[in-house]
Amino acid sequence: MPDITKAYEPSTVESKWYAQWLESGLFSAKADSPKPAYSIVIPPPNVTGVLTLGHVLNNTIQDILARKARMDGKEVLWLPGTDHAGIATQTVVEKTLKKQGLIRHRNDLGRDRFLEKVWEWKEKHGGIIIQQLKKLGCSCDWSRERFTMDPAYARCVQRVFVDLHQKGLIYRGKRMVNWCPVSLTALSDEEVVMKQQSGLLYYFKVEVEERPGTFLTIATTRPETIPGDTAVAVNPNDERYASLIGSHVIRPFPEDLPAERRRIPIIGDGHVDFQFGTGVLKVTPAHDKADFEIGLRHKLEVLDVMNPDGSMNALAGSAWEGLDRVKARKLAAERLKDLGQLEKEEPYQNNVGFSERADVPVEPRLSEQWFLRYPSQDKSRSAVESGALKFHPERWAKVYGHWMGNLQDWCISRQLWWGHRIPVWYHNQTREVHCGLEAPADAACWTQDPDVLDTWFSAWLWPFATMGWPDNTDTLKRFYPTTDLVTGPDILFFWVARMIMAGFEYMGEMPFLNVYFTGIIRDKQGRKMSKSLGNSPDPLDLIALYGADALRFGVIRAAPLGQDVLFDEQQVELGRNFCNKLWNASRFRQLQGGQTEGEIAPELLTPDDKWILLKLDRAIVEMSEALEGYRFNEGAQVLYRFFWSEYCDWYVEATKAVFQGADDQRKANTLAVIDFILSNVLRLFHPYLPFITEELWNSLEYNQELPADQGGASIMTARWPKRLGTEFREFYGLDESDEQLVDLRCEFVTAGRNLRRHAHIPSGKKVRYVFKPSGEITPHDSNVLKLLLNAELVDVLPGYDAPKGTPVAASPMGELFLPLDGLIDIEGETARLSKELGKIEAEMEKVNQKLASPSFIEKVPAAVLEEHRKRLIDWTAKQGQVKAALEALVNP
């Protein structure tokens, strides 16, 4: 048996075991295994990303599920991989090259050479996050690791595109899209986040041409788009303006254009809300989605006055050309003032769409893009609605349903280079379109579409494209649909919903049976973790400092189902302390020596043994139920409570009475109980704390004599603890009364310890207690009492007549005195007992009130009534004891 160090040192233990797990192939899933299948696909992190606390939470949960499933005897596939993350990766590489002074723009390199650089970058940084997941202990099947740009995967993406194109669900069209002026690409609606901005609402007036002297006042937040206005709209039901429909106004800009070329019509459109502003709307079809719709209805000209980067173009007039839109806005307002057309400016709060990635306002922009009408919508909706596909927590199903009910076509083309290129070619002369897996035979006559696909257009195929689709592979047959998906609610639309639709469309089945949504990790103040705030600790630093197990435990313990997690490093510290406790409790076992996992003899079991076995039983039940219900934080709390507050605080202390005694038979039996408990505890802990449990499982030799696939090779393969069945309970004579008895004794001991404090006796000093039992007491029990009370001795004196005023603790077990040899603090003791009496009588009052109510007696269930009556009896007895003690103080 190797020695166990005094404090747990995780780093060497963790790297040792991870290497060994990999070597023994314990993570790899066998498609031909006879065991029932369990599978998860990892939400693929950005290939050039680094591990965040969000990843820690997410992947720890997946690892818990995977490890638990293995212990349940399942064949487990946890399929890992990474995502190419189009915009993010391309931006990072381009920025780096610029910083190094190698390019000023990616055009300097050209598409092919730039892509070479991105691949170089990927080779260099792409493995980092995978290595970090390994440090965390993730039991992924690394032999099946996938990347969304792998050739086979890319083929799947193209195949799906071609198929959806053939089905007519993918189409190309000139439409208003969300345009990111920094990334210079179209975005999907999901990549736009609305932010409230405080801006100004500008009111300017224009004269109605046909009615000189009549002015219309228009309210706008974006006067810089005036050069793009091609109409002014009013509501046809608005009495104020209806008569003006058909007349014209002259828009103020661009001033270098003659007035007759700035003449625009006044139109009537129901979209205009006459409650808002002045009820007059300027219509800019090229720069506003709603205006574009109005333009379609009225066949208005579309005048694009901006460049792709958000600066104004020549059509905005020579005065503004090249200026950024924000500068132009100021200029426009000033100029309107000069012209005498600006009536007023009002502070105004409005919602502006921001590019999620670049964090700049998006520009609605008319451009030619590829769109997808989602497939398999109905099946996907009803799968969740009916509960066939379950969300945890359930409330996300409603959000999903709402989104599914309002599906907008998905803009899937991106003006980027890094990604899956659209498999479409245009004929150089005829403009004929070819969509296929291969380029047309006479490739020279064709030009491929320059755009790539939205990253999510590859990610939505993840559950089956990683398993060998479109071939019907063994892996696919065995592990699809997957069992659980663990992800954040922030990608419910981006990824989860789309995967469901792709799953139905291409596999005819949902891609997973359950989706667990984690919370979002925030800092102590509730702010999201972000690089710019610098409030995001590096998980690897935390692992180096506290250990991976500690980090896992700390994070999971603080992460309730469906709630955001306020992260605090103290939680990790708690995890470390807990591991250390586990370590030392095992060390205590090891220091006792003796045979490993001896037989437990029922006739030698003490009440403490029975008590801890029953507590273990409860922990097994609660732990199993917590994991069933995805309540991982509850599981951590169950383990914490059982192991620390029950096993260590009470049971281990009580066993010292045995180990310090001379009864070798009983010592051996106690060791057998300890081994039984610990071997169960380690298995219960293993999904949360994989490393330390493996280390202890081996050093305590619980792996001995077990078949390799049932814990012999590794605790990973050990069986999940089963609750102690009736047979077990009967054989060992376990009974609820044992549990209650020891529970009662714990309270009694606490009360006894409390006496020392009130007598101002240092807690380290050994003292003499006198115990006046109310019934029989065994020598073993009095030994345990002595030990738990840290007493020099406990005199058991059934007929003890205490000197007046001796501090006493009362219990149904009897009375415990702390004789003080004349040093009695009458005043202090009176105060203590009076306070206790007060508490007792307050409790009695509460119970009495209930019992005094006739309707209570009539309506309450018998068991509850019985329990209340018993409670009253107990309190009354205690009241008697305390009253007597007080009496003795007052009348010595």
Add this chain to the structure above:
RNA sequence: GCGCGCUUAGCUCAGUGGUAGAGCAUUACCUUCACACGGUAGGGGUCGCAGGUUCGAAACCUGCAGCGCGCACCA
């Protein structure tokens, strides 16, 4: 505007009808031979507010308030 969530000890949060809990922080004592990454004992809560249901509500219902999030083309 619609929808969802939250409000319990100083802090972070458990607790879905029957004696208010945990961790951290705090107070006092203890370097007792598993563990100071520890031990022992304690202090601290009218469970956001107002009604209602019930023998009984932190929990169930209604309303209100505050905070947070999602969805929504109001310029």
